[in-house]
Structure formats: C-alpha cells, structure tokens
Amino acid sequence: MVIGIDLGTTFSLAAFMNNGKPEIIPNAEGERLTPSVVAFAEGGRQLIGNLARTQAVANPERTIASIKRHMGTDYEVEVDGRKFSPQEISSLILRKIKEDAQDYLGEKIEKAVITVPAYFNDNQRQATMEAGALAGLEVMRIINEPTAASLAYGLHKQDLHYILIWDLGGGTFDVSVLELGNGVFEVKAVGGNTHLGGDDWDERLMDYLAQEFEKLHGVDVTKDRMALQRLKEASEKAKKELSTKIFAEIRIPFLWQEEDLRLTLSREQFEELTRDLLEKMIEPTKQVLSDAKFTPTQIDRMVLVGGSTRMPAVQHLARQLLGKESYKDINPDEVVALGAAIQANILIGEIKDVVLLDVTPLSLGIEIEGGIFAKIIKRNTTVPTSCGQIFTTAKDNQTQVDIHVLQGERLLSSDNINLGKFELTDIPPGRRGEAQIEVTFHIDANGILQVSALDLHTDNEKSIQISSSYRLSKDEINKMLEDARIHAKEDQKRKEEIQIGIRAESMIHAAQLVLEEDEGLMDKLDVNKIEKLILAIKTTLYKGGYEDTRARIDELSKLVEVVYNAYKCKKRNLEMETKDAAYKRI
Numbered sequence: 001m002v003i004g005i006d007l008g009t010t011f012s013l014a015a016f017m018n019n020g021k022p023e024i025i026p027n028a029e030g031e032r033l034t035p036s037v038v039a040f041a042e043g044g045r046q047l048i049g050n051l052a053r054t055q056a057v058a059n060p061e062r063t064i065a066s067i068k069r070h071m072g073t074d075y076e077v078e079v080d081g082r083k084f085s086p087q088e089i090s091s092l093i094l095r096k097i098k099e100d101a102q103d104y105l106g107e108k109i110e111k112a113v114i115t116v117p118a119y120f121n122d123n124q125r126q127a128t129m130e131a132g133a134l135a136g137l138e139v140m141r142i143i144n145e146p147t148a149a150s151l152a153y154g155l156h157k158q159d160l161h162y163i164l165i166w167d168l169g170g171g172t173f174d175v176s177v178l179e180l181g182n183g184v185f186e187v188k189a190v191g192g193n194t195h196l197g198g199d200d201w202d203e204r205l206m207d208y209l210a211q212e213f214e215k216l217h218g219v220d221v222t223k224d225r226m227a228l229q230r231l232k233e234a235s236e237k238a239k240k241e242l243s244t245k246i247f248a249e250i251r252i253p254f255l256w257q258e259e260d261l262r263l264t265l266s267r268e269q270f271e272e273l274t275r276d277l278l279e280k281m282i283e284p285t286k287q288v289l290s291d292a293k294f295t296p297t298q299i300d301r302m303v304l305v306g307g308s309t310r311m312p313a314v315q316h317l318a319r320q321l322l323g324k325e326s327y328k329d330i331n332p333d334e335v336v337a338l339g340a341a342i343q344a345n346i347l348i349g350e351i352k353d354v355v356l357l358d359v360t361p362l363s364l365g366i367e368i369e370g371g372i373f374a375k376i377i378k379r380n381t382t383v384p385t386s387c388g389q390i391f392t393t394a395k396d397n398q399t400q401v402d403i404h405v406l407q408g409e410r411l412l413s414s415d416n417i418n419l420g421k422f423e424l425t426d427i428p429p430g431r432r433g434e435a436q437i438e439v440t441f442h443i444d445a446n447g448i449l450q451v452s453a454l455d456l457h458t459d460n461e462k463s464i465q466i467s468s469s470y471r472l473s474k475d476e477i478n479k480m481l482e483d484a485r486i487h488a489k490e491d492q493k494r495k496e497e498i499q500i501g502i503r504a505e506s507m508i509h510a511a512q513l514v515l516e517e518d519e520g521l522m523d524k525l526d527v528n529k530i531e532k533l534i535l536a537i538k539t540t541l542y543k544g545g546y547e548d549t550r551a552r553i554d555e556l557s558k559l560v561e562v563v564y565n566a567y568k569c570k571k572r573n574l575e576m577e578t579k580d581a582a583y584k585r586i
C-alpha cells in the first residue's frame with residue numbers, strides 16, 4: 001500500500017486510493033488532521049499531534065511546532081540535553097502518520113509521496129526525503145504542493161494551460177503559477193509571504209478580545225499564559241465559525257477570576273479588524289503574475305488550498321483579482337494530501353493517467369576532447385531517468401580521465417554551466433581509443449543527479465552526486481535557451497572547426513603510425529606524399545583554412561588506405577584512427 005502525505009507547517013495528513021478515489025486516512029484519535037507538533041513529556045515520553053498541541057501551554061520549552069520552517073537548515077532543537085535536527089522532528093510526525101495509517105488500513109505501508117512547497121530548494125527537499133527515510137518510509141517522490149492540489153482537481157486531464165494556486169495555511173501564504181502542457185506541470189513562478197497565515201487572523205482577534213475585556217474589567221489578561229491560550233482557542237473557533245455564519249458568539253467562562261468574556265462578533269467586524277492582513281495577499285499575487293509574465297485574464301483556473309482560504313473574504317479577493325470563480329470544492333486542508341495519494345498511485349502504475357510530472361529543463365552531459373559538450377541526457381527528458389554512453393581516451397597511455405559535468409544547450413562546454421568534476425584514475429596504459437569508459441547519468445525522481453564513470457576493462461568506478469547546484473530559476477533556464485538560439489550558428493561553426501582539428505590530429509597520427517610500421521618497406525615516393533600532405537594539413541589548420549584542411553584530410557585518408565592495403569600494416573590500429581572513432585574521447 002502506498003500513501004500520499006502532506007507534511008504541513010501546522011498540520012500533516014495522509015491519503016490513500018480507495019476504489020479509484022483518493023481518501024483521507026484518519027489518525028489514531030479519529031481526526032483527519034494531525035497537528036505538526038512534537039513534545040517531550042516527563043521521562044522523555046514523546047507526544048505527537050493533538051496531545052502535543054494540547055499540552056503546549058504547560059510545557060512550552062519541550063514542545064516543538066512549525067519545524068517545517070527549519071527544514072534543510074542546520075537548526076537544532078535541544079530538549080533535555082539532546083539535540084534534534086529538523087528532519088528528526090519531522091520524522092516523528094511522519095512515523096505517527098505512517099503507523100496510524102497502518103492501523104487504519106490494516107496493511108503495511110512502505111512507500112509514500114510527500115509534498116513540499118514549490119519554493120523548497122534542494123536542501124529542503126533532501127531533508128524531507130531524509131525525514132521520510134528516518135520514519136521508515138521509502139519516499140517515492142517529493143512533489144510540489146500546488147502540483148498535488150492540481151492533480152486532486154484532475155486538472156491534468158483537462159485542456160488547461162495556466163493555473164494560479166493560493167495556499168493560505170496557518171503560518172504561510174504561498175502563491176504559484178503552474179503551466180500545464182502534455183501532462184507536465186511546470187512551476188512558472190512562486191512567491192508569497194512566509195509570515196502570513198491563519199495564525200495572524202487569530203492573533204488579531206485575540207488582541208481585540210483582550211482589549212474589549214480590559215475596557216470592561218481593567219485587566220490585561222494577555223499577561224497570563226493560561227488566559228492567553230484560552231483566548232487563542234476562542235479566537236480560532238470564532239474565526240472558523242465566521243466562515244459559514246454571519247455572527248459568532250464568543251464566550252470564555254472565568255477568563256479572569258470570576259469574570260467571563262462574552263461577546264458577539266459579526267463577520268463584517270472581523271473582516272474590518274483583519275482587512276490589512278487580507279490586503280497583504282495582493283502584492284505577492286501580482287508579483288508572481290508579473291514574474292510569470294501573465295495578466296490575470298491569461299490564468300485559466302485558480303485553485304484554493306489551505307484551511308484559511310475558507311474565509312469568505314479570501315475567496316472574495318480571489319474573485320476580485322482574477323475575475324473568475326476559483327476551485328474550492330475539495331476541502332482545502334485535504335486537497336494536497338489527496339493529490340499526493342493520486343501521484344503515489346500513478347507511480348506504482350495503479351492509475352494509468354500519464355502524468356509526466358517533471359522534466360529536465362536543460363541538457364546534461366560532459367566535456368569531451370577539444371572542449372566540446374557531449375549531451376548525455378537531453379533537455380525535456382522525463383525524470384527519473386538513466387542514460388549512459390561509452391567514451392574512450394584521447395591520448396596514448398592516458399591513465400586518467402577528467403569527468404567534467406555540465407548543464408546547458410551550448411555546443412562548447414565553456415559556454416555551459418559547470419556542475420562538478422571528478423577523476424577516474426588507474427586506467428591501464430594503452431593506445432588512445434582502447435579504453436572503454438562508461439559514463440552514466442542518473443536523475444532520481446527528486447531531481448538529484450548522480451554521475452558515474454566506469455572503466456569497463458577494470459571495473460574501476462567513480463561517481464559524484466550533484467544535488468543542490470543544478471536547479472536554475474526559470475529566468476536562468478530561459479536565458480540559457482535564448483543564448484543557445486542566438487549563438488547556434490557560430491557555435492556550430494566553432495564546433496566543426498574544433499572537430500576538423502581533432503580529425504586532422506587523428507589522421508596525422510594514423511599516417512605516422514603507417515610510416516613507422518612500414519618504415520623501410522615503403523616506396524620513398526609514398527613516404528614523401530604522405531609527409532607533404534601532413535605538412536599541408538598542419539599549415540592550413542594553422543591558417544584557419546578549415547575547408548582546405550578538410551579536403552586534405554580526406555586526401556590523406558585515401559592515401560593512407562592505399563598504402564595500408566599495399567603494405568598491410570596493423571589493421572586494428574589503423575582502423576581505429578582513420579574511421580570516425582567508435583567512441584567519443586575524453
């Protein structure tokens with residue numbers, strides 16, 4: 001059984017596919033959402049979820065919330081002298097989710113898809129993978145939350161192009177624009193406000209309630225931790241009520257000694273109190289649209305995610321900004337987990353919708369002889385993927401090759417982006433072209449690239465992993481594509497020139513071999529002809545006469561062949577040199 005997990009800042013939850021439909025898995029407490037809170041009680045006992053959240057006021061030093069904000073950093077939490085990394089804390093939440101799901105479904109769960117915000121970088125994604133592994137899960141893929149939400153709405157099955165997603169949760173506001181084409185969701189732009197969420201609405205109401213209480217009773221209850229917590233809970237409750245009702249009755253008995261708090265709040269009042277918070281959503285949305293170079297009218301659909309998008313004011317603003325209704329039929333707290341479950345089942349082949357979720361935005365490859373870029377994985381290849389090619393040595397007795405990994409679309413490696421370098425050593429000395437070095441590029445589903453070089457004669461292998469450096473922003477990718485287009489002609493010319501140089505060098509080498517092999521046997525005239533041609537090639541090459549060089553190389557090639565047939569020098573060596581080499585040379 002595979003599940004999808006939304007590992008959220010305030011809440012986490014899981015979903016599975018039940019008879020072709022994604023469904024939320026309730027936790028052991030029977031609830032659909034598990035607070036992303038971990039606490040250490042007396043004697044080091046771990047409390048996770050609701051229990052941890054409930055005791056938070058009484059035990060704030062040993063209660064950890066919102067750990068997601070620290071994923072991928074070297075932040076550590078210290079509890080009772082023990083240090084925990086963000087991924088360890090997250091793994092405790094994931095473990096509860098997994099175990100509760102196993103109990104509910106009565107099946108072992110080994111694999112999961114976990115969602116992350118679209119703006120998460122490689123370190124944050126990697127940390128999320130690690131958290132999954134620590135919880136005993138095989139993380140099949142990390143997917144973007146807005147992509148998961150779009151999958152849950154089945155947008156990949158519709159003829160849509162651009163989708164705007166608002167995700168307003170407890171503590172963060174994320175805006176993303178996705179482009180959909182051939183089933184591929186591509187993140188065009190992301191933005192938002194990492195310090196704006198439902199908690200701010202609660203706090204605003206809390207302050208208001210405290211002020212009202214102070215007006216009546218002359219005490220500032222916010223100084224009292226217990227009273228503060230009760231105010232917070234009442235505020236959140238009232239806020240939620242006002243999403244469906246026009247009025248909310250707020251009542252907190254004995255908030256301060258014998259005094260109760262009693263108040264009726266209208267939705268209008270609440271919206272007035274929090275107007276500036278709502279307005280904070282406008283600027284990031286406009287920014288994301290302008291980053292993606294869109295006007296609101298070009299957006300085909302808007303999707304609302306996150307519990308706080310239930311507030312009517314938020315939905316109203318969405319309508320105002322985009323001029324159309326947004327998708328909000330699926331519970332906004334659950335839509336991401338449901339999409340993750342769909343993705344998990346696509347990955348195991350249970351769902352046959354062909355959704356290609358990620359592609360390589362640029363080609364990946366290595367530098368070969370002459371500084372030419374040899375592509376190994378072409379751009380727009382769907383990941384995960386593995387591609388390999390066999391290369392050989394460029395010089396006689398070359399015992400080492402430098403594997404220089406690059407990304408880009410330009411023909412010469414110096415114009416592309418450097419991703420890393422490593423050496424494969426201890427290649428047995430031999431003629432150039434004899435060694436067989438298999439270079440393999442593997443990109444896993446999370447976009448992590450592994451490059452390995454294997455000496456097929458000795459089984460000696462070296463590799464590197466490139467995880468953080470190769471993701472580029474949309475702008476950088478576009479610039480690379482544009483540059484490749486602009487320089488296509490001159491790059492091609494430059495590449496051909498380099499290749500002529502390499503061929504010339506090879507041919508001269510081959511001719512010299514023939515001369516050496518058959519020294520003394522050959523007719524003086526033939527020797528002279530060959531030597532003259534070699535000199536001519538060197539001269540034209542030096543002068544940059546590439547067409548002439550090419551003609552003379554062909555001439556030399558024919559002559560060497562004739563001589564070869566006449567004098568029967570070692571066939572293998574000659575073939576290796578005169579024909580286009582079997583393998584590209586590093």
Ligand code: AMP
Pocket residue numbers: 008009010011168169170171197198199236239240241243305306307308309310311332333
């Ligand atoms: P999420 O992290 O996406 O689950 O969002 C949690 C946030 O949504 C919290 O701030 C909740 O108070 C808020 N929320 C949940 N339900 C509602 C509702 N009916 N109306 C307004 N806010 C809500």
